[in-house]
Amino acid sequence: MSTTKKQTSSIDEFFHEKCFRFVKTSIQKLSYLQISVIVAILCFLYILPILLTNTYYVDDMNRTLHGYNWDRDGRYISSQLMHLLSFQNEVVYSGFPYNTIISSLLLAFTGFLLSYTIGMRHKAFLFIGSLLLLTCPFVLEILWYKFDSLPISCSLFFAVLPFIFFNNTWRFALATTLSVYFLFGFYQTSAFSYSIILCFFSIKHIW
16 A cells, blocks of 8 residues: 555656756746736736726725825825826825736836846746736735726835846946835835845845
């Protein structure tokens, strides 16, 4: 009985390894443009249930009725961005479903950027990394917000952006200053994301 189980497990491992190698090799042969198209399609399929459900959160309901911005929360850049996209100075519109689609693409690009900055160069790993952030359970709630999804996605992008220049002290300092300014203007809580990534890069640099 134990021999049969070992044979079955070894066969499963063999097929899993073969499948992984096949997928890895297939993705490596694709161009970055082709990978981008595939990621975009997967992003749309991932958020399709959100688009079809068309659910309103409490904040969405109040903001839909009154159209108020985020100035009272200190998120002035979020207000300016949504006023600009709404073509209105007095109220903001959600822009649903376009802002949700753009947010999903921006999160996927942010995941790609993060994977690239930590040293991943294989296309298969970059492909997986671009989807990891988007499909993270803690990030999923962001995509349900009709008004906040785009500003929060922008804040996460700016949390990752400075680390492209991590190996250049002056450029990293300048990029951090500008990015943190925009990050706080979009969504202050994303500063924790920047701190976590900074700790990871610091440990990686020391070791």
